[in-house]
Amino acid sequence: MSLCLAGARVIDPATKTDKCANVYIDGARIVKVGRAPKGFIADETIDLRGQILTPGFIELGAHLREPGLEHKATIASESRAAAAGGFTSVCCTPDTVPVIDNASVVEHIKQRARSARAARVLCLGALTHGLQGDVLAEMSALKASGCVAVTNADHAIRDTAVLRHALAYAASYELTVFLHPLDYWLNRDGRMHEGAVSTRLGIPGIPEADEIIAVNRDLTLVEETGVRAHFCRLSSGRSIALIARARRAGLPVTADVALSNLLFTDRDVGTFDPNYHLRPPLRDRGDRTRLRTGIKKRDVAAICANHEPHDADAKATPFSLSAPGVSSFDTFIPALLSLVERNAFDLSTAIAAVSQAPSEILGLEAGSLAADTPADICVFDPAREWVVSNDSITSAGKNTPFLHQTVRGKVTLTVIDGRIVYNTNG
Amino acid sequence: MNQQLDEQGRLKHFLTIEGLSRALLTEVLDSAERFAPVGERAVKNVPLLRGKTVVNLFFEPSTRTRTTFELAAKRLSADIINLNIAASATSKGESLTDTLRTLEAMQCDMFVVRHQNSGAAEFIADQVAPHISVINAGDGRHQHPTQAMLDMFTIRRAKQHFDGLVVAIVGDITHSRVARSEIQALNTLGVAEVRVVGPKTLIPTQVEALGAKVFNRIEDGIAGADVVMMLRLQQERMNSPLLPSAQEYFQAYGLTERRLKLAANDAVVMHPGPINRGVEIDSAVADGSQSVILHQVTHGIAVRMAVMSLVIGTHAAAGAS
Amino acid sequence: MKIDVAELLDNMGADLQQHIDNAAREDPIIVGVHTGGVWIAQHLHKRIGNEAPVGELNIAFYRDDFSRIGLHPTVEPSKLPFDVNDRHLILVDDILYTGRTVRAAMNEIFDYGRPSSITLVVLVERGGRELPIQADIVGTRLTLAASEHVKLLGPDRLRLELCKAKT
Numbered sequence: 001m002s003l004c005l006a007g008a009r010v011i012d013p014a015t016k017t018d019k020c021a022n023v024y025i026d027g028a029r030i031v032k033v034g035r036a037p038k039g040f041i042a043d044e045t046i047d048l049r050g051q052i053l054t055p056g057f058i059e060l061g062a063h064l065r066e067p068g069l070e071h072k073a074t075i076a077s078e079s080r081a082a083a084a085g086g087f088t089s090v091c092c093t094p095d096t097v098p099v100i101d102n103a104s105v106v107e108h109i110k111q112r113a114r115s116a117r118a119a120r121v122l123c124l125g126a127l128t129h130g131l132q133g134d135v136l137a138e139m140s141a142l143k144a145s146g147c148v149a150v151t152n153a154d155h156a157i158r159d160t161a162v163l164r165h166a167l168a169y170a171a172s173y174e175l176t177v178f179l180h181p182l183d184y185w186l187n188r189d190g191r192m193h194e195g196a197v198s199t200r201l202g203i204p205g206i207p208e209a210d211e212i213i214a215v216n217r218d219l220t221l222v223e224e225t226g227v228r229a230h231f232c233r234l235s236s237g238r239s240i241a242l243i244a245r246a247r248r249a250g251l252p253v254t255a256d257v258a259l260s261n262l263l264f265t266d267r268d269v270g271t272f273d274p275n276y277h278l279r280p281p282l283r284d285r286g287d288r289t290r291l292r293t294g295i296k297k298r299d300v301a302a303i304c305a306n307h308e309p310h311d312a313d314a315k316a317t318p319f320s321l322s323a324p325g326v327s328s329f330d331t332f333i334p335a336l337l338s339l340v341e342r343n344a345f346d347l348s349t350a351i352a353a354v355s356q357a358p359s360e361i362l363g364l365e366a367g368s369l370a371a372d373t374p375a376d377i378c379v380f381d382p383a384r385e386w387v388v389s390n391d392s393i394t395s396a397g398k399n400t401p402f403l404h405q406t407v408r409g410k411v412t413l414t415v416i417d418g419r420i421v422y423n424t425n426g
Numbered sequence: 427m428n429q430q431l432d433e434q435g436r437l438k439h440f441l442t443i444e445g446l447s448r449a450l451l452t453e454v455l456d457s458a459e460r461f462a463p464v465g466e467r468a469v470k471n472v473p474l475l476r477g478k479t480v481v482n483l484f485f486e487p488s489t490r491t492r493t494t495f496e497l498a499a500k501r502l503s504a505d506i507i508n509l510n511i512a513a514s515a516t517s518k519g520e521s522l523t524d525t526l527r528t529l530e531a532m533q534c535d536m537f538v539v540r541h542q543n544s545g546a547a548e549f550i551a552d553q554v555a556p557h558i559s560v561i562n563a564g565d566g567r568h569q570h571p572t573q574a575m576l577d578m579f580t581i582r583r584a585k586q587h588f589d590g591l592v593v594a595i596v597g598d599i600t601h602s603r604v605a606r607s608e609i610q611a612l613n614t615l616g617v618a619e620v621r622v623v624g625p626k627t628l629i630p631t632q633v634e635a636l637g638a639k640v641f642n643r644i645e646d647g648i649a650g651a652d653v654v655m656m657l658r659l660q661q662e663r664m665n666s667p668l669l670p671s672a673q674e675y676f677q678a679y680g681l682t683e684r685r686l687k688l689a690a691n692d693a694v695v696m697h698p699g700p701i702n703r704g705v706e707i708d709s710a711v712a713d714g715s716q717s718v719i720l721h722q723v724t725h726g727i728a729v730r731m732a733v734m735s736l737v738i739g740t741h742a743a744a745g746a747s
Numbered sequence: 748m749k750i751d752v753a754e755l756l757d758n759m760g761a762d763l764q765q766h767i768d769n770a771a772r773e774d775p776i777i778v779g780v781h782t783g784g785v786w787i788a789q790h791l792h793k794r795i796g797n798e799a800p801v802g803e804l805n806i807a808f809y810r811d812d813f814s815r816i817g818l819h820p821t822v823e824p825s826k827l828p829f830d831v832n833d834r835h836l837i838l839v840d841d842i843l844y845t846g847r848t849v850r851a852a853m854n855e856i857f858d859y860g861r862p863s864s865i866t867l868v869v870l871v872e873r874g875g876r877e878l879p880i881q882a883d884i885v886g887t888r889l890t891l892a893a894s895e896h897v898k899l900l901g902p903d904r905l906r907l908e909l910c911k912a913k914t
Contacts, residue, residue: 200444467859739816
């Protein structure tokens, strides 16, 4: 099957492309961006004039809830939601039930993802057995079964000796470790950023020191063990500075921030809106500014959806008792575009942060529109307005602060391996 | 934004002091003045809320607050039922919502809610049917607005007005919902200065943004104060990472007669109760001539009668129009 | 409206004195209903000249329209600075119309104690009773349409005002 995606504005930071052009696809791979190759006959041509075409987005950490939490969402529902949001590859976090700490769970997830025929699902294996922070996970077996990285997700490891050994062990297999910088004790009781708002609302706070201490500790251990490390979901401006300094000193670490932390601050918690109960917490305006600058200056390479779908009951409770997280695949593009519109960073940087950068972090072939790479493509209409509602959200999780709002920007076409998995064009 | 006011700006719930105007707080105090004499009559109840059903919905045990709400409801001739719900049974959101649905089905008019989680009263007010009023009787560390109003009532009776007053709140500010409500009420009513006094482990971060000046030494904090409010130190704070011992706390922060001399000559001493004698306050001060602690208890009933009548009245008026 | 309130008060004072004498009601106490009734009670108090101060009743807590209009925003509480048990009470109001105010006032009085008797004195009596209540002493009787209202203005110079209801 050959495909011609015609007339869109093509933005591909990896090949420094930003022009109106046709994209030619043959089978599972991109043939060319530009003029039709000699003798190319498209089986199907889609007119995408007025829209923007980019490499498919790559998610570094989504909670797909399966196995074990199917009352919240399933691999089928969330890989479809990912595709509808422009994501072609999605890393699923290991905090499933059972935990992704053995090859059979990986196999189960891969099989479920294949039958869903939507976004590609990549497994993040556990760093410790059951994410308990005591016994190392079977990382060699996890790597062999196809895990792209290992992580303890947001289950803080209490014992620093265990963490040190786990990093050293992962380094032995050249596994990338995704680190969520958390100090177990400082993080344990908190439910939101510790600051003026947590004081006003009387909600136990998560001090900034939680993340700063953990980033410092983890950087030291990364340097010592030589492990390839990626820092996930940074929330504090000071940790961005620490990562930038380490990178300048030559440490090969990368980092991402969750889109929500670029959009909102602790003030948005307002009067206990559980849709703003997030982990890591929304910090203050100064932090948000420094996170945006971190993306702009590429100190932080990637933006993560941090997609966490929940059932309605999980949020129908007082703030502190509610489950943290936001369902973000469906609203990812309008939210990202709103940041570009507010001059947080430019569109090319935004696209790089969700395609090229995560691809490099994971060592994937995708994330670019270069010839003879996988035809993973996202097309969105930047001007299309739509109302976020229970019906218009594809994800099983309707927990988004954008619910009932009109947003601008909508994905209209998602192509994975040359196969159209989502298309709303005529 | 203010969930507790109707379109005309009248109180339909009483959840938090935050966002209420000086005029509204004054209306509550003035109404309480009208209810105060009822307690001194032969028949101590008025038929105002006859036929109304009030539910004391307590997810966290409290004898005192529950009793004063019960007495206030009875003096208004309302029917009142007490429901004490063990925390363990409602650790899941579903059952809280279910509890509310069940009570609504019993055709109740008002929930007086105490809950261990901040924001629970707002959540419940958001969930209940529109004809039901919700009064916050304490949610987590967030607010205890009727306690703050009875303290304001006590201050106004003692000092006649709020202008120019310096008020020191001493103790565990971090975990105190009373302190949060009081800081906001005092600022709204226009006192000159609100001070919070305690060790750094018990003062929440950026409390200045609420409108309070921080003092770590009690001698500095109560110097020249017109009102000294002592907070109760919960048992679980002692011998913890926050505080070494009750003895050390009393040494450093206990209100003694000697220390009280540093305050204004006519300063009044308040305490929301129950008192830990010899921990936060010396008996001689608690029982002394400057103490208005027992007045606070008496005023609590009138203030709660006023708040209950105002919010049920707003619902009544809204339902009739 | 050309009604001389002062003249009515003179007549009422005389009638009341006679009523007290005839019924041998010794040492009565005068209680006015907020706000107009209190003004009239004060005038009568001067004329009768008894020792006990004027009692003031604010019947807001006893009204039967709470469930329709909510709490009245008045500030003054009731003040009955005497023991009402076994005393003769002179209950004073400005206008007697439906009778509901007097009903509420009597309910409140009985929450203070059990008086020997209650005598009802009103400045204006108009038709429209909804309860079986009648005054013992009346300043004047007016015939008014349901759409018309009469109101006592004061307290400095007491006068009556007639107004049409808007609806």
